[in-house]
Amino acid sequence: MAQVLEFKLPDLGEGLTEAEIVRWLVEVGDVVAVDQPVVEVETAKAMVEVPCPYGGVVTARFGEEGTELPVGAPLLTVAVGATEPSASSGSSASPAGPRGASAEGGTGADGSAAGPGSGAGAGSGSGSGNVLVGYGTGAPAARRRRIRPERTVVAATASTSVPATVSTSVPAAAAPVAGPVSPSAVAGGVNGRQGPVAVVSPLVRRLAREHGIELRQVTGSGPDGLILRADVDAAIRMAGAAETGSRAVAEPAAPLVPERTAVGAGEPAAERIPLRGVRGAVADKLARSRTEIPDATCWVDADATELMTVRAAMNAATGPSAGPKVSVLALLARICTAALARFPELNSTVDTEAREIVRLPGVHLGFAAQTERGLVVPVVRDAHTRNAESIGAEIARLTELARTGKLSPAQLTGGTFTLNNYGVFGVDGSTPIINHPEAAMLGVGRIVPKPWVHQGELAVRQVVQLSLTFDHRVCDGGTAGGFLRYVADCVEQPAVLLRTL
Structure with missing residues (x-):
């Protein structure tokens, strides 16, 4: 006999507490395999395909596309061991309680039996070992669990006829399908008392409490x-x-x-x-940055003609030693890692509770990328150990993932310094907001021909504006100016960078 199990939205990691259903990948009645992706959700960090830890027939889905669900809310129910899409409601049920369900089973949103939120199939080996960060599916307990009547969750008040649902554990023998609850049962609740209301979000409860609702x-x-x-x-x-x-x-x-x-x-x-999803996360982070960080900005114009010449020569090289093309962003990223090695104060964060500056041992370089879903900042891990070619390859890989919405939360967090190339938007300068909790961000404008005094004569040169926004708590203007000047020197004279290679 099939056992109907409930799969809940798992912990997606990185402190995320909710996700929005973007696209269902399965329909009710579909047969799914263990760890098969069943729904695509969008968090404040990225788009994630959520795999189901059970194999069987999908009996119910919870939430339409566009619905926002908190972690722990039911996603779907799966009939494990079932051979048909729908479970029969044979005579094995024994009526119990006002809902007509058995004393050891419950019903899902569409009347199908609901199972435990995190168990696996009983003795069937149909549960996976792990699904996502912080969520696993171990073997279920062998003993049967009896539902306590007071845990019934009513989904409406006495003035409505909306069917209520029960979200409980299912024993080894699944409960039969039960019909909708009557208004009288909803009004009376369990044992004459009205049960808890159908609210799963702590935010909703707090909002109601604050306004006396x-x-x-x-x-x-x-x-x-x-x-x-x-x-x-x-x-x-x-x-x-x-x-x-x-x-x-x-x-x-x-x-x-x-x-x-x-x-x-x-x-x-x-x-x-x-303001939700990626846009909401960006708004929260930027607001927190401006609230907590006393930032300051300095900038300088630099002659990038030599840098562009060197890049063209690198990409024109042929033979076995010639690697992939190197982008301007990759060269600037390599210059940043060299500058941070000289000025480690800017590769740090501030522990406000301990009132301490924490200098970080490695450089995890974030770079701003504009996508259809909004601004995201993928992170190149251990950028201080990479050369320009390696950094460029990783930037290209992460950029492609960002465009397709497939960046994982781990690839969007943990940065220690951010490089922002806003020149792609056709602007010369900006005063970027620091990516909290980092201590600095380097902004790069467009590289355009401008009149410039070169070797005592007026000439047309490729000029770029560089701007550095920094946390004034971690360093003073001298350190920030020294960092920016070193970056500008490497842009104007790439041979300066050779000293650190």
């Missing part, structure tokens, strides 16, 4: 009556309108879905775009 009076718009933040936001607006009468009610700062707010008769509506 009774969640049992809120009708959820999520799957199976799940109360979302948008529902609480609507309840806050309604409560505010009742209290203030004709006064305008302030809209929440960040609703979960875009909406248009009427400004006045005949006036166009303002579009509200939620």
Whole structure:
């Protein structure tokens, strides 16, 4: 007999607490194998394909595409050991409780039996050893677990007829399919008491608590009556309108879905775009950087003619010793690692609680990359051990992953210094914001022909503007100026770099 197991959104690592469903890779009734990707989600860091630790038939999916789910929320249920897409509701069930389900089983969102959130198939070997960071699927316990009635999760109040669901563990013999709960059962709850409301997000509970909203009076718009933040936001607006009468009610700062707010008769509506996913993560990091880091910026114009000449000669080389083409960004990255070796103060971070500057032993070089999903900063690990060719190859690899949205969270974190080439946007200068918790960022403008005094005469040279934003806590202007001057010297006279090779 098939055992129906529930697979929950696993811990995706890097402190991520939620993810948005981008695309389902399976349908209800599909047969999946162990560790087969079943859904593509977007976190604040990257796009991730989530593999299922069970092999069997998909019996239910939780959440539509575009829905944001917290870690630990149900993703789907799988009938392990099933040969047909749908489980039968034979006579093996014994009615128990107001829902008509057996005393040792529960029902999923679509009436299918729900299983444990992190177990594997009982004795079937259908569970994988590990799925993602912080999430594993070990063998299940052999003993049967009995559902306690008070753990029933109701998904609606007495005033609605939305079916409620039970999210519980399933014993070795799966429970049969149960029908929707009646309104009376929802109103009465279990043993005459109303059960807990269908809220899985701590943020939603906190928002309701701060505004005095009774969640049992809120009708959820999520799957199976799940109360979302948008529902609480609507309840806050309604409560505010009742209290203030004709006064305008302030809209929440960040609703979960875009909406248009009427400004006045005949006036166009303002579009509200939620800060979430990559854009939300960038916004949080930049705001924190400007709040915590006392930054300062210095800049200098440099004659990059010799650097461009050397690059052209490197890429024109032929023969066995000629490697792949070297980009300008790769050369600038190599110059940065040489400069950080001379000025290690800028390869550090600040421990605000201990009031200590932490100088880091290795350079993990981040570089800003603009993608369709927004600005991301992939990290070249151990850049201080690489030459220009190796750095260039890694930049090209990570850039391609960024464009396709396949960067992992680990590839987007852990940087110690960032290189930002905003010259690709056709601008000369900028004052970049430091990528918290790093201590500095080097910005590079476009390289363009400009009049320049060269060897005492006016000439047309390839000129670039370099700007350095640094944390004034880790060093003073002398150190920052020395770093930037060394970078400019290497750009103007690439032979200077040979001393460190």
